[in-house]
Amino acid sequence: MKISFTLNKQAVTIDVEPMKRLLDVLREDFNLLGAKEACGEGECGACTVLLNGEPVTSCILNAAHADGSEIETVEGISQTELGKLIIDCFDETNAVQCGFCFPGFFISSYHYIKTDGEKDLNKIKTALSGNICRCTGYEKIFESVMLACERAN
């Protein structure tokens, strides 16, 4: 099936099996390797991307869901001003250990700051609750998002 969508602000068209996982479309057909697979069941958030501006787990979405939509990945968002600001904050607070979960946390953080942005620990915890870090680094992640909220405002 031919699907067309906007990928990191660029219009793209691809002939793809419609049930192919969106995560695989991004990684295999577009060589965007930022979104990762860990659980493959939508529980860990390593595969998070923005679909029409909302964070979703791309491992349990299909190519069909991308048709006609706007998709943004860590590769695109990290080039934006806010994206760079957030990366700096993660960097300064040493919030990233192995880095596997980071693209997912980054996208959930970006979405939170863009749509709400209040420096409120409980709200941040809720916004990041779909992302799991197995290096046990949550406190530093929350610290970095708190810092990013402060700077972004």
Next chain:
Amino acid sequence: MKFIKPKDIENLYDTLDTTEQQYLLAGGTDINVQINNGIIRDPNIIYISHLKELSGIEETNNEILIGSTTSFKDVIESRIIKKYFLLMYNSLQNFASPLIQTSATIGGNIANGSPTADVIPILLALNAKLLICSKSNKREVPLKDFFTGYKKNVMKNNELITKIIINKNAEQKYQTYYQKVGSRNSLAIAKVAVAGIKKVVKEKIIDIKLAVGSLNEYPRRLFKVEEYVTGKRLTEIDFEKVEELLNSEITPISDFRSDKEYRYHVCVNLIRTFLNE
């Protein structure tokens, strides 16, 4: 395996009439896990996520109609839901995770029919009905009569759920209750869930609707317990009798998530708490 994307709603009904053994795909958060795990093999997929008529929340004189492919995010953010059904609004805040709330749909949670489906006990407590449509027929089925067994329901192969219908006054002047017991706050699959509404006048329970999830082959109302406590003052309720009736209405199992004794005791305690409130 076939993949069909109907061009409009009429085309969807035609497709449903002519496709065997099909699965409807909206948000995909349940079905894709089952496909990826090999539980569903070579499915015929009918994609419905793009059909606008199936999503959105409307208000009529007496009822609220929720389109079946309305996402949980849209349900939670709806002013209508917050205005009329605080039970639903509050209970769904911790549904799965924000990432899943964006994709997962209310109709999907019902149609998938998991014993642990979060929204079903809530809708049972609100006495919701389902509008089920095919090309030539439309019918309303009370949610309490929808399930017939584990992941089995009354729908025919050519039907789909188009709307979830709730009376606007469903929880007005009622005390509401919801508790979901899971291992963590987000992304928890319930070990036990209890949803209920009760109307108490002069210390007497005059109406109650009580529903449980994760305790049977499908979420269900506890009609015997409801009947026993209706018309009684709190001091008149014999909790041993409540337990006895409850025992005949729930069939908790032991699995990797919890064991049946734990589920049973938690359920008893939650119901006692709600009745005592």
